[in-house]
Structure formats: C-alpha cells, structure tokens
Amino acid sequence: MPLVVLQNLVKSYGPIKALSNLSLEIPQGSFFGLLGPNGSGKSTTLRILCTLLEPDSGEVLVNGENALKNPRNIRSKIGYVAQEVAIDKILTGRELLQLHGDLYHLRKEYREQRIKNLIENLEMNDWIDRRSGSYSGGMRRRLDLATGLMHEPDLLVLDEPTVGLDIESRATIWSLLKELNKGGKTILLSSHYLEEVDELSDQMAIIDAGRVIAQGTPDELKKNLGCNRVTLKVREFSNEIEGEKVKELIKKLDGLHNVVVNRAQGYSLNFFVDTSDTLPILRSQLNEQGFEIFAISESRPTLDDVYLQSTGKTLMDAELEVANKRDLKKEAKQSMR
Amino acid sequence: MSKTFSPSSSGFSLENNKLEFLEIRQEVFALTRRLFLQLYRRPSTLVAGILQPLIWLVLFGALFENAPSNLLPGGIVYGKFLGAGIIVFTAFSGALNAGLPVMFDREFGFLNRLLVAPLRSRSSIVIASVIYIATLSILQSFVIMGAAFSLGYGFPNFYGVLLVLITLLILVFGVTALSLGLAFVLPGHIELIAVIFVANLPLLFASTALVPISFMPPWLGWLAALNPLTFAIEPIRAAYSGSLDLGSVLIHAPYGEVTGYGCLLILTILTAGLFIAIRPLLNRKLT
C-alpha cells in the first residue's frame, strides 16, 4: 500500500481553481518530486496533505488512515517544512527546536537527544544558540528542516526547500535529503527547478493548473516522450526572418514536431524528432532550399521537454505567464487563519 | 497495518486521561515559555505598561492635591480615590494587548507551525495567552499599587489584596478573551493596535476611575455606570478604604444601586459571556 494517497482533490480560492481533480500516490520509502511552475498548485496540495487546509472535495489517506477525519493522528506522522519560513526571530534555534519537540509531545530526554543529533547532522553547532533573527537564508532553511525532522516523522514534506538559496547551501540540503531517503525516510518535495527533481527524486509527478499531467520515474517520463531533442543552426548568428523561414520549411517534414525558434540561442531552431532517421532527410531538404547547416545536435529529452510536450509551453514561459498575474500579498492575507 | 500507537477516541481509561493531561500541560507550558522568553528579551511592553499608568497616577494625583477636603464623598484624599482607578486601568490596558502576539503569529505564519503540530487541544494556544497576559498585567498592577503606596495613598490589608487580585483576574480574563477574539477577526496588527488605541482612553474617562458618578452629567453617569471598568474599580476602591463589606452598595447608578457582590457577579457574567462568544470563532480559526 502506498504511504500517501491523494484522490481527486479539488480546491478553489473564491473564483480561482487551485486544484482540479488532483490524484497522486506516494510509495513508501520513495523520494517523490512534485514538479510544477509557479501557481500550479504545489503548495495547496502539500497544505492539504499536512491538514492545514481542507479540500473542497477529495480524499487524503496516510498509511491507510483518513487524514480529513483524523487529522491529529496524521500530524504526528508528518514533518512539514513550509515554503515561507516563519521563525520567531527572538528565540534561538535551540529554543525553537525545543518548542517543536514539546508540541509533538516528545519526552524531555529524548527531545534533547534529538536536538543534539540534529545539530550535529545539520552542522548547526556554531549558531544554534544565537537568536534566529540573525540567521542567513541557508541557516534558516536548515533549522526549518530540523524542526520538520524533530519527531522522526514517517513522511517528510518539503515545499520548495531550496528556492532562493545559494549553490552551496542547496548542495548541503540536497545531500542531506539523499542520505535521509537512503536511510528509509519517505520524502515528498515540491519544486519548480527541473534539476532538483531530476537529481533527487526516484518518483515524480508534473502538475500544471492543479492537475497531474505526467507521473512516473524521471527516466520513464523522458523515455516515454519517445523522441529526442534537436538544436539546429543554419549559421552561427541567424536572424528572426531566416529562423521563421527555416521553421516553416522543416515543419512540414514527417516525424518532427514542436518547432520553436529560440531567440536566446541566436535564432536557432529547437524541435523533437521521433527517430534519428529524420535527420538525413532534414539535411537534404535544407540543402535543396539553399540552406547550409552550421551545427546540428541531438540530445536526450529533459523534464522541461516532458512539460513542453504536454502543455505546449516551457516551464519558464509558464512561470513568466503567471508571475505578473498573482498578487502574493493578497494571497498571504487570504490564507491567514 | 499502522502499528504506531494511536491515542484515539476509543479509551476513556484513566491512563488515557492522564496521558492527555500531561500532553496538554506540556503544550501549554512550551507555548507559555515562548511568550515569556519574548517578554524577557523585549521587555518594552512591560515597561511601557507600567510607565503610562504611573504618569497618570502622579500627574492626576498632583492636579487635585489641593482640592477642598470635602470634595469627594466620604472626604477621602483624591490620590487614594484615583489609585483604584489607575490600578484597574493598568490591568485593563495590559490585557487589551493579549491579542497582539497571536495576531503577529497569524500574520507571519508562525501559527501554521502550531497548527500542523498534533496539539492535544487547540485551546492550549488560548490558555498560554491567558496565563501570559494575566501574569503580566497583574504584575504591572502590583507595581502601580506599590507606587501608590509610596505616594502615600495607602495599601489594602490582606483580605483587601485578595479582593484586588480576584477582581483584577476576572477583568483580565474577560479583556483577554475580547482581545483574542479581535485578533482573529481583524485583518492585521495595524487594525488591532488602532482598536486598542481608540478603546483605551474613552473607557478610562467614561468610568469612575477619575471622578465619582455624582460629578458627571447624566449621560456620562449612565455610561460610567454601564462601563465594565467601573464594576472592577469600585470593589478595589472598597478594598483600599478598609471597609471590606461587599454587601454594601458601591455604585449609585442611575438605574439603581449595585453592591460589591453585584459588581463581581456582573464582571464574572461578562467574562464568561465573552469566552462563550469567542469560542465558535476560535474553533473555526484553529482547526
């Protein structure tokens, strides 16, 4: 039985539909990555799982137990690290951990033992007794991770744990999470970084507009695309007119799809081919029309391609699209208890 | 399948009850400790909560120092009369702040931390606030009592102190409930501070803290006689006067006479009413 089952979750904030029929299963012991652009409903999903939010409809089962009917039991099994880190700046890190231990009803000796271990594992010794108001972003994130781990939950839920972190802090957190997962802990992590999900997770789902659009292992998803990505340049620095011309030309070929003129790469052309056999045909077609091929490269598809394939846009474009539309201050206000 | 222990609905056994009690105690203690740590490291609210009434006490006391000796009913000195009012005002304005920490926790998302934890009872959050603010405002009031004493305005005897304590506690509980309720209804701390600011002084002036009802025009007399602060001030004034007869009439209100017991009863009913009134609100916000 999977550790977590989310079934047909629906959630609206007023007129905004955040989740429309989202279903997920998270196997015991897996490292599950939830990939989706800004505003796709990642946080909403995780908040529902952690009993902070009630769905309009749908079911949440953790270890076979109904989370909506019996939230208290579920809470003690989950360690939740929220996206926005709220810490009490005037407390020291240690005091925050003690508070957490007490809220999860740990016995005092055990609590102190846990704190000691976590300080060691997360290398917090130098600053844990300083007030947390003085911590850097990386320190805060580590402290937050420690609070999520205090009570040794069955499931660790992380909402974009490395967003805004420098590369070094990110690497530290990544290796720690990998180790935890190796030790048998089930981890559910949301992210809008492809590399993060690709690097860490063994199971993943891509969500878009509040529903799951693809699910499997990262490799499966890429393989299932059944095609390779090709970058084509007709000259080193082309221009828009030429790019469009070539696009029109090759669009007609069989076994080749999703042609995009990539302005950032000197108007080179990006597209997918089902088999490598297409390339010689392409070459001769172009030559016939009087185009040289300056460079052509074929590569395995990325998760971005998986997203592109199902939605017709890249993750980056999806992010930019919503970025201007959302009023984050208003959302924060509205999600206040 | 799930072999983790589940402290669930099934048991009414003694063991379970004891475990539940211990866990609630742990929660409440931890949450209260946090509030006191905040206070200890940022004592400005404590200090301000003492300074403001202290200034009132000194300035107002001095203002009327040379008033004719038969000005007040019973011919007591004004400072002694004023003392009871300022003590109640201190506790009142201290307790009005009860909602602020909760409001900040709502705004900054710290409350979410508490809500994802498997608290035995969400009331622990409320109980911690009540313990914290009651201790704080009673402490402030006793500092003011000390100040009044050193200004020569006297000090109640043992039973008097007990009466002061009980009266203040009832008042503080009620005001705390009110403030917590506001903290969950209002959209942000700016609004909460505005309400606190606006409520403070009018409630002081429209009570018997500064002058007796007999000094007031009828409309203000009515207000003062309905003002909950008055019901706390008069028993404490009685405690200071030394005649500790709660059966005697303490307020000559336009609508009738109220004894000391009457005052305490009305305060208690108000406080209980407020707690009942905010209950559904807290239930909604804390689940």
Ligand SMILES: Nc1ncnc2c1ncn2[C@@H]1O[C@H](COP(=O)(O)OP(=O)(O)OP(=O)(O)O)[C@@H](O)[C@H]1O
């Ligand atoms: N409190 C709220 N009030 C109104 N709309 C909200 C609220 N919270 C989220 N939304 C909307 O619901 C949708 C899903 O939001 P959610 O925060 O779950 O997305 P997300 O995938 O976590 O995004 P991000 O990557 O920015 O964290 C978005 O369209 C968002 O604008």
Ligand SMILES: [Mg+2]
């Ligand atoms: Mg989010």
